[in-house]
Amino acid sequence: MKEAVAGNAEQFKHSFREEAREILTELESALLGLHENRGDKEVIGRIFRGLHTIKGSGSMFGFERMAAFTHDLETAYDHVRNGRLEIGSELIDLTLAALDQIAAMLEEGAEGVAPADPAVCAGILAGVRKLASIEEETKPAKKSQPAPEPPAAAAGPIESWRIRFAPGPDLMRFGAKPSLLVNELGQLGELAARAVLDAVPPLGEIDPERCYVRWEMELATAAGAEAIRDVFIFVEDTCELTIEPAAGAAPALEETRPASEAEITARALAEKRNATPGRRTYDTPDNASSLRVPAAKLDLFVNLVGELVTVQARLSEIAAKHDDPEIAAVSEEVERLTSSLRDNSMNIRMMPIRATFEKFRRLVHDLARDLGKNVELTIEGADTELDKTVIDQLSDPLMHLIRNSMDHGIEPAALRAARGKRPTATIHLAAKHSGASVLIAVSDDGGGIDAEAVRNRAIERGLVAAGADLTEAEIFALLFQPGFSTAKQITDVSGRGVGMDVVRQRVDSLRGSINVASKAAEGTTVTLRLPLTLAIIDGLLVSIGDAFFVLPLANVLECVELTQADVERANGKHIADVRGEIVPYIRLREHFGIRTPRPEIEQIMIASTEGGRYGFVVDKVLGNCQTVIKNLGRFYRHVKVVSGATILGDGSVALVLDPERVAHDAVRATAHGVRAGPSVAAIAAAVKQSLRGRSAAPQRTV
Amino acid sequence: MEIALNQANDASLLRLEGAMDISVAAELKAALLEAMAAGKAIRVSAEAVTELDVSAYQLLWAAEREAKRSGLPFAFTRRLSKEIEGLLANQGLEPLAAGQESAKNQGDKPMDSRAGS
Numbered sequence: 001m002k003e004a005v006a007g008n009a010e011q012f013k014h015s016f017r018e019e020a021r022e023i024l025t026e027l028e029s030a031l032l033g034l035h036e037n038r039g040d041k042e043v044i045g046r047i048f049r050g051l052h053t054i055k056g057s058g059s060m061f062g063f064e065r066m067a068a069f070t071h072d073l074e075t076a077y078d079h080v081r082n083g084r085l086e087i088g089s090e091l092i093d094l095t096l097a098a099l100d101q102i103a104a105m106l107e108e109g110a111e112g113v114a115p116a117d118p119a120v121c122a123g124i125l126a127g128v129r130k131l132a133s134i135e136e137e138t139k140p141a142k143k144s145q146p147a148p149e150p151p152a153a154a155a156g157p158i159e160s161w162r163i164r165f166a167p168g169p170d171l172m173r174f175g176a177k178p179s180l181l182v183n184e185l186g187q188l189g190e191l192a193a194r195a196v197l198d199a200v201p202p203l204g205e206i207d208p209e210r211c212y213v214r215w216e217m218e219l220a221t222a223a224g225a226e227a228i229r230d231v232f233i234f235v236e237d238t239c240e241l242t243i244e245p246a247a248g249a250a251p252a253l254e255e256t257r258p259a260s261e262a263e264i265t266a267r268a269l270a271e272k273r274n275a276t277p278g279r280r281t282y283d284t285p286d287n288a289s290s291l292r293v294p295a296a297k298l299d300l301f302v303n304l305v306g307e308l309v310t311v312q313a314r315l316s317e318i319a320a321k322h323d324d325p326e327i328a329a330v331s332e333e334v335e336r337l338t339s340s341l342r343d344n345s346m347n348i349r350m351m352p353i354r355a356t357f358e359k360f361r362r363l364v365h366d367l368a369r370d371l372g373k374n375v376e377l378t379i380e381g382a383d384t385e386l387d388k389t390v391i392d393q394l395s396d397p398l399m400h401l402i403r404n405s406m407d408h409g410i411e412p413a414a415l416r417a418a419r420g421k422r423p424t425a426t427i428h429l430a431a432k433h434s435g436a437s438v439l440i441a442v443s444d445d446g447g448g449i450d451a452e453a454v455r456n457r458a459i460e461r462g463l464v465a466a467g468a469d470l471t472e473a474e475i476f477a478l479l480f481q482p483g484f485s486t487a488k489q490i491t492d493v494s495g496r497g498v499g500m501d502v503v504r505q506r507v508d509s510l511r512g513s514i515n516v517a518s519k520a521a522e523g524t525t526v527t528l529r530l531p532l533t534l535a536i537i538d539g540l541l542v543s544i545g546d547a548f549f550v551l552p553l554a555n556v557l558e559c560v561e562l563t564q565a566d567v568e569r570a571n572g573k574h575i576a577d578v579r580g581e582i583v584p585y586i587r588l589r590e591h592f593g594i595r596t597p598r599p600e601i602e603q604i605m606i607a608s609t610e611g612g613r614y615g616f617v618v619d620k621v622l623g624n625c626q627t628v629i630k631n632l633g634r635f636y637r638h639v640k641v642v643s644g645a646t647i648l649g650d651g652s653v654a655l656v657l658d659p660e661r662v663a664h665d666a667v668r669a670t671a672h673g674v675r676a677g678p679s680v681a682a683i684a685a686a687v688k689q690s691l692r693g694r695s696a697a698p699q700r701t702v
Numbered sequence: 703m704e705i706a707l708n709q710a711n712d713a714s715l716l717r718l719e720g721a722m723d724i725s726v727a728a729e730l731k732a733a734l735l736e737a738m739a740a741g742k743a744i745r746v747s748a749e750a751v752t753e754l755d756v757s758a759y760q761l762l763w764a765a766e767r768e769a770k771r772s773g774l775p776f777a778f779t780r781r782l783s784k785e786i787e788g789l790l791a792n793q794g795l796e797p798l799a800a801g802q803e804s805a806k807n808q809g810d811k812p813m814d815s816r817a818g819s
Contacts, residue, residue, distance in 0.1 A: 172724050178756050182793045193794030203734060203764040208727030213756050215794060 015292060016061040016234055020106055023050050024099055025359060031092050031099075032361045036376075038087050045226075047095075048077040053230045054102060060180050061234075065116075066105040072125055073098055076132040085132055093369075094127045096362065158189070158222045160246035166214035168238035173209045176235055182215060184231050189221030218246055295388060298349060305338075305345045310647050312338040313625065317650055350532075351391055353440070354382035357429050359395075360402055364427055367406045375410060375425045384431035386438045390510055390530055394440070397503040401442040401526050402427060404500065409446030409524055419521055421445065437512075437554070438532055443525040449518040451475045457484070476516035480504035511643045513610065513660055529610075541625040541654060542605065542618040544589050545596030547680050548654035550627050550646060551616065555607040555659045559621055562602040576604055576615050585615030586666040588657075592680040607659040614663045627656060641665055642683060653684040707733045713743040715779070719750040722758035730758055734765040744769055746799070749780035754790065762798050 027050040030043050037043070051074040059067035073095060079085035101124065104116035163185070167178045182193055193215055200212040219228065228243050229236070312334055319331035357379045364377040410416075410425040417423065428443040451472055458464045458478045478484060482501040507514050512530035531537075539550035540559075560578055562585070570576070574585050585604050588594075604615035627646045643658040704719040705726060714737035722730065737744045744765070748754075754762075769776035777799050781787070787797060 172755075172757055177723075179789070179793050183789075186792060191792075193792065195794040195796070197760065197763055200760050200764050200767075203731065203738065203761065203768050206731060206761060206764055208731045208757060208761065209724055211756055212760050213795075217794070 013061050016057060017106055018292060019234055020054055020058070023054055024103055025355060026050060027099055028096065028362050029358050031095055032365050034087060035089070035092055035365070041081065044077065044081045044087065048074065048081050049227055049230050051077055052227070053233055056184050056231065057234050060176065063105065066102055069098070069105065069121055069125070070102060072128050072132070076128050079132055091128070091131050094124050094131070098124045158220055161219045161221065161225065161228060162244050162246045163217045163219060163228065164214070164240070164242040165217065165232070166240040167211040167235070169210045171235055171238055172211045178211055178213070181231055181235065182217070185217065185219060185228065188223045188227060188231070189219050191217060191219045193217045298388070302345050302349060305342055309338055309342055313648060314650070349388045350385040351388050352383045352385050353391060353431050356391055356394055356398070357382050357431070360398065360429065363399060363402060364406065367403065371406060373406065373410055373425060374413065374423055375406060375427060378426055378428045380428065381431040384433060384438060386530065386532055393506055393510055397506045397528065398440070398442060400500065400503050405442060405444040405446060405524065409444040411447045415447070434529070437529045439527055439529055441525050441527045443523060445523040448520040448522055449476060449479070449516070449524055450520065454478055473516070476518065479516065480514060511658060515610065537627050537656070539625055539627045539656065540605065541622040542603070543620045543622060544618050545594050547592070547594055547684065548648060548652060549588065549618065550625065550654050550656045551605055551607065551659060552656070553624065555609070557606045557608055557613070560604050560606065562604045562617055564600060578606060583613050583615050585617050586662060587617045589617070591662065591666055594680065609660045609663045611663055611667070614659065616659065616662065645684070655680060655683060705729050705733050707736055709740060713745045714740045715745050715747070717747045721753040722751055723753060723755040724757040727757040727761060730761050734761055738765065738768060741774070743775040745777055745779045747780045748778055748782045751782055751786060754782065754786050759790065759795055766799060
């Protein structure tokens with residue numbers, strides 16, 4: 001049983017870590033906000049409460065070192081909010097440095113995480129103490145004192161609050177101690193607590209790990225409802241908690257007589273009707289509004305849904321072959337449910353990009369200081385949602401793009417002044433949806449990219465021929481070649497030519513694309529186009545000879561026939577007349593070297609790409625399909641025109657095409673007079689082999 | 703920590719030592735049930751308890767309630783330390799075995815030890 005308790009405690013620690021990481025991110029944002037608006041009392045209050053929560057809950061979950069380290073910081077911000085200490089850059093920077101150490105303490109023991117540095121911690125604490133004692137001559141803080149603020153010292157008038165706290169049945173099992181919460185509440189002010197034990201069953205029926213006690217408390221404090229709620233921050237999802245102002249000046253616990261059944265029911269109904277923000281209960285829908293689930297569980301879930309989609313496709317195919325209305329009805333129902341399940345499971349993985357964007361505030365702040373530049377970060381579209389897997393992989397590329405903008409894009413102050421620009425430069429992060437993609441843009445109002453310098457550098461490095469005729473987009477694309485840098489000086493920040501290559505690799509692996517727009521002396525915008533999700537897409541299944549392909553439905557605009565007469569009318573040129581509009585087309589048969597004979601009538605799938613509309617000629621359009629994308633094996637990972645593969649209902653392999661890449665490759669191949677496409681037969685055979693191998697392996701045990 | 707239950711002629715003697723928390727709650731429950739089943743007065747020595755959390759408190763509280771209902775005396779031979787009692791009071795937890803005279807120290811030595819870790 002002790003192991004089970006230990007396991008639960010570890011689980012609770014894990015969830016504390018997750019919450020604490022969020023608090024650290026919020027703290028960082030708040031601190032950076034404070035830089036711009038130092039008198040903002042609300043922000044100072046938020047910082048204080050954040051530190052208080054990290055300290056209090058940290059000690060509760062066994063992070064004593066972290067709690068002790070945070071103590072003096074919390075005291076300093078208590079002084080700040082009480083007007084005894086002025087907030088300055090030094091305290092903000094010390095606090096930011098302290099947050100890094102707290103983050104390290106939080107992750108202690110995790111692989112690849114540098115431990116907190118005791119010398120740095122001591123330096124930070126010495127700095128904070130010195131600053132705090134400048135204003136506070138009789139420094140009261142003692143190490144053993146858990147909370148720094150006596151109730152009278154806290155901001156605001158003293159108010160009375162009635163708090164009802166009923167721990168959830170599993171609270172103790174998770175390693176939390178309700179008594180510590182009650183004690184912590186006591187540190188906020190004058191607390192009168194009454195434990196109610198009427199739910200304790202007969203001894204023989206007691207589950208020893210379950211908490212049957214609930215508390216009714218009255219607290220007189222100047223700290224406010226938020227601070228009270230913060231005490232319960234890590235347990236409020238698993239407990240019943242009511243925080244409400246105590247009526248009038250009623251003395252504490254005047255109403256300790258047991259309430260009658262009718263009174264309890266009436267009170268509960270009234271509370272339900274006027275549910276205030278200070279209330280969380282099991283029975284309100286609000287309590288179920290969010291749930292933390294480990295990402296690995298979600299991944300497994302999505303994989304299972306993916307496999308279900310594949311099996312469902314097989315079922316539909318079998319049902320179509322048997323002329324049995326009963327089977328057909330079941331198959332249609334399964335198809336409807338699978339489709340709905342697929343959409344829902346995809347939705348679960350969608351997360352707003354806000355947290356990723358927000359964490360760059362710190363990077364911009366630190367880099368601006370290091371580079372001696374004045375830069376502000378603006379954010380737009382932070383609520384744009386995209387797949388968690390995509391978000392997880394976005395941090396690195398965005399970091400490199402921002403570093404590059406800060407270092408090379410934004411001009412020194414003197415040059416900005418000479419150009420008549422605002423002294424404060426701007427880095428703008430924006431996200432928005434565009435069809436089945438998300439566009440993420442990093443813009444700066446710096447000096448822009450010198451296309452000529454990039455071109456010259458590329459010629460110097462032998463990346464392009466001296467006389468090559470390159471468009472601006474092609475020149476900018478050179479920036480993402482490995483080892484390419486136009487920086488005259490390599491700085492600590494960037495200039496080694498590593499970053500941009502990483503950006504390209506990561507974006508490629510996410511099946512995205514990069515677009516660079518830049519104007520000399522005005523600025524640069526790098527836009528990443530990324531798929532909304534990586535796991536399942538809606539596609540159009542087509543065939544050429546005996547090869548199958550899937551075109552993402554988001555790209556396909558329409559489908560028209562291509563007859564021999566049409567081909568002759570175009571004099572052998574690969575262009576089609578679509579209601580008067582000339583659309584160039586690519587024969588996928590030729591592109592991929594498929595040697596089977598061409599049918600009389602072919603189909604052109606008209607698709608939109610960044611380079612405009614293109615037609616993709618296939619033999620047959622077989623219909624819509626929900627496609628579970630499997631990665632190509634490592635041997636074919638370099639084949640960019642194919643973004644993945646999928647298994648069809650009858651077991652054959654279809655390759656998922658990336659229309660952007662196919663168009664790009666085909667245009668280049670035409671220019672150079674070569675066939676660009678890889679051999680699809682070889683890829684399909686390899687995919688089949690690798691997927692067979694994978695499915696033969698022992699699978700899930702859940 | 704230790705939970706030891708000894709049977710004297712007229713009483714079940716329960717000695718508690720160290721931290722009484724969720725990790726020993728199942729053991730404490732078993733010892734209390736055994737003491738109840740013996741049908742004799744229950745005497746608890748709790749002086750050496752260094753922590754008494756809610757899981758242990760609710761077990762002792764339930765045992766005391768049931769002992770009272772069955773007419774069995776439930777008392778401390780050695781009370782909880784002042785510090786622990788103070789902590790319980792701060793949490794609004796009523797004192798255990800309140801109003802019960804501390805029983806004599808008779809039979810406080812182990813006879814039939816049922817030690818826990």
